[in-house]
Amino acid sequence: MSALNIKKGSTSHSAYDLRDHHSQVVESHTLAVIVENEPGVLARVIGLFSGRGYNIDSLTVAEVDHTGHRSRITIVTSGTPAVIDQIEAQLGRLVAVYEVHDLTAEGPAVQRELALLKVAGKGDARIEALRLAEIFRANVVDSTLESFVFEITGTPEKIDAFADLMRPLGLRELARTGVAALSRGA
Amino acid sequence: MTKQMTGAKMVVQALKDQGVEVVFGYPGGAVLPIYDEIFQQNDIRHILVRHEQGAVHMAEGYARSTGKPGVVLVTSGPGATNAVTGLVDALMDSIPLVVLTGQVPTFMIGTDGFQEADTVGITRPCTKHNWLVKDTEKLSETIHQAFHVATSGRPGPVLIDIPKDVQFATATYTEREKTRIAHYQPRREGDAGQIARLVEMMEQAERPIFYTGGGVINSGTRASALLRELVAETDFPITSTLMGLGAYPASGKNWLGMLGMHGLYEANLAMHGCDLMVNIGARFDDRITGRVKDFSPHSRKAHIDIDPSSINKVIRVDVPIVGDVTLVLEEVLRQWRARGSKTNKGGLDKWWKQIAEWRAVDCLSFKNSEKTIKPQYALQRLEALTKGMDRYITTEVGQHQMWAAQFLGFEDPHRWMTSGGLGTMGYGLPASIGVQIAHPDALVINVAGEASWLMNMQEMGTAMQFRAPVKQFILNNERLGMVRQWQELLHGERYSHSWSESLPDFVKLAEAFGCKGIKCDDPKDLDDAIMEMIRYDGPVIFDCLVEKHENCFPMIPSGKPHNEMLLGEADTQGVIGAKGAVLV
Numbered sequence: 001m002s003a004l005n006i007k008k009g010s011t012s013h014s015a016y017d018l019r020d021h022h023s024q025v026v027e028s029h030t031l032a033v034i035v036e037n038e039p040g041v042l043a044r045v046i047g048l049f050s051g052r053g054y055n056i057d058s059l060t061v062a063e064v065d066h067t068g069h070r071s072r073i074t075i076v077t078s079g080t081p082a083v084i085d086q087i088e089a090q091l092g093r094l095v096a097v098y099e100v101h102d103l104t105a106e107g108p109a110v111q112r113e114l115a116l117l118k119v120a121g122k123g124d125a126r127i128e129a130l131r132l133a134e135i136f137r138a139n140v141v142d143s144t145l146e147s148f149v150f151e152i153t154g155t156p157e158k159i160d161a162f163a164d165l166m167r168p169l170g171l172r173e174l175a176r177t178g179v180a181a182l183s184r185g186a
Numbered sequence: 187m188t189k190q191m192t193g194a195k196m197v198v199q200a201l202k203d204q205g206v207e208v209v210f211g212y213p214g215g216a217v218l219p220i221y222d223e224i225f226q227q228n229d230i231r232h233i234l235v236r237h238e239q240g241a242v243h244m245a246e247g248y249a250r251s252t253g254k255p256g257v258v259l260v261t262s263g264p265g266a267t268n269a270v271t272g273l274v275d276a277l278m279d280s281i282p283l284v285v286l287t288g289q290v291p292t293f294m295i296g297t298d299g300f301q302e303a304d305t306v307g308i309t310r311p312c313t314k315h316n317w318l319v320k321d322t323e324k325l326s327e328t329i330h331q332a333f334h335v336a337t338s339g340r341p342g343p344v345l346i347d348i349p350k351d352v353q354f355a356t357a358t359y360t361e362r363e364k365t366r367i368a369h370y371q372p373r374r375e376g377d378a379g380q381i382a383r384l385v386e387m388m389e390q391a392e393r394p395i396f397y398t399g400g401g402v403i404n405s406g407t408r409a410s411a412l413l414r415e416l417v418a419e420t421d422f423p424i425t426s427t428l429m430g431l432g433a434y435p436a437s438g439k440n441w442l443g444m445l446g447m448h449g450l451y452e453a454n455l456a457m458h459g460c461d462l463m464v465n466i467g468a469r470f471d472d473r474i475t476g477r478v479k480d481f482s483p484h485s486r487k488a489h490i491d492i493d494p495s496s497i498n499k500v501i502r503v504d505v506p507i508v509g510d511v512t513l514v515l516e517e518v519l520r521q522w523r524a525r526g527s528k529t530n531k532g533g534l535d536k537w538w539k540q541i542a543e544w545r546a547v548d549c550l551s552f553k554n555s556e557k558t559i560k561p562q563y564a565l566q567r568l569e570a571l572t573k574g575m576d577r578y579i580t581t582e583v584g585q586h587q588m589w590a591a592q593f594l595g596f597e598d599p600h601r602w603m604t605s606g607g608l609g610t611m612g613y614g615l616p617a618s619i620g621v622q623i624a625h626p627d628a629l630v631i632n633v634a635g636e637a638s639w640l641m642n643m644q645e646m647g648t649a650m651q652f653r654a655p656v657k658q659f660i661l662n663n664e665r666l667g668m669v670r671q672w673q674e675l676l677h678g679e680r681y682s683h684s685w686s687e688s689l690p691d692f693v694k695l696a697e698a699f700g701c702k703g704i705k706c707d708d709p710k711d712l713d714d715a716i717m718e719m720i721r722y723d724g725p726v727i728f729d730c731l732v733e734k735h736e737n738c739f740p741m742i743p744s745g746k747p748h749n750e751m752l753l754g755e756a757d758t759q760g761v762i763g764a765k766g767a768v769l770v
Contacts, residue, residue: 090495092495093339095315095335
């Protein structure tokens, strides 16, 4: 049977363990997807991710060119390089997609996220929250005698750090926008 | 001059302007205005089906056998949901279709109205693209764009959902020529630098192979002609997937036969042992690769595909070439000839000698019987008796499909219609009608299994009504043969629900439909019975009672590489482990 004398059963991998095959480090990538602003376009993109088993760690979408009917979807995803390549190619073949940019791969990029945090407390905790907000350059956008709403902008890591600090000080609610990102330079 | 018309009239006008000759459809409340317009014209022929799934498969058969997009018209709700299987089938096999669905009027959308379904939502992952048209002003433009999207790049099905009030309202018709063509313009020319690398590899290769697929067929007849030139001039061996049969003639001397799970021994071993694999319009499907890790371990691989997402999806390749097969092959030939049409003669001679040894195994041989009709024998006779005729073959899905691919020879593209990617039982009968509508004088045969055939047998009514003399060649083993085969090999011969009791009497069934029924269970009578089927001027249901327990070989068990093929019953003992059993 083995006319080629190639060793049989040299691995136990099956046809379905495709990702194992290129097994490498899972990386986080930020993709900017420029799409036609038409009904259902977001569903197409999200459906692609869920249908093919890709991850969405963060997603933002808004119209960026009203006259040209363009929206920009920023997706933070994670996967091995082979999976990231496949995600880009799959996005690229959607008819409603104009451009796909892997901001992580294409060079340096700035990432920003906005968050609103409601922190309730009295006494020292309240003062400590306000002092930390100053250090993090968070703005107070609402206050009562028992609470603040802070607005903070920064990288997701910075917001994580701020939220972690606020938790013991009375963090009640947290709203995050997801990441918006642009490549650096012209 | 601007033309004002109703949305319904626009639909018919746009189809005419797109050169549509036939629409496969089924009326209902939400498409009545369009049907009213169809009634009042004679340019477009409407084929009334018996079930919407049948309409889509007919349109697929029409499209695959002509190279033109197939058009379907169905109503809202159940009309649309019944079409879904056909849409996915066309998506998997890259068949251009334009499907028009009716929808409840715009002001009722979202109210759970009668026969309302979220058609664009349901079909979003089942189509290449889809549209809900809420404004009659945009309807004609959308239809023209839909044809563009369906037929350009990697072809596929598209769907336009048209609410009933949009069909009634009047607006300006946009001409095809004035339509703002979508930005969708897939790249067609291959990268000349990558092609140069491929040409260099072709010159050096000792054990090259062309591995071709449905992309060659989809690229048009010119692609097949170029492929034949390339094979003839390089003298490389060529194999093809199920979807690509006919691009290179089965009678060609470099033809190794189909590859893959039930492919030929010589084709699979050549894929395994090659040092240069040139994939032309195929997609490294799991039926082809077997165990990915051990797939063709010693080869450099080039991949020509119009869809960038196909490249490196399953198999990492060394030379990726994104482009239309026709244009890429033109450039490959141009560059290769310009450099003196060189190949590695010494290597090739040895390679062909090795292939001759594999061919000598005669992997398709089977033990014939004088008492019962072996399915392989039935197809051998069908092939012998119809060879040279203006013949088109469709199939259902299962063992008979694989035997048909093994034992029937295809000399030209567009002659072989089968459900490859999705594996849709019930595809073949309606597909054969679609083919026959496109080629009224040709011999159209659906090679079927009785179980698949029953799934859409209602379409015999369509064949009768529209005088489509399709021949239904049913290899009847009273079993779900492929399921039974897997149960035998993988599930301890526990044949759970894989046999059919209470099958209809197919001859009486034929009579009930008003067509001809033929029954044959003796190998001695087979030739005469097949000739009777061919000669009959009308649809025929041929009940060919075959050996009930025949297995389809060769077979690469799932989870195994190409060089671990099973050639016959003797090879099957304990070959598929628990890991293989998990796979489909």
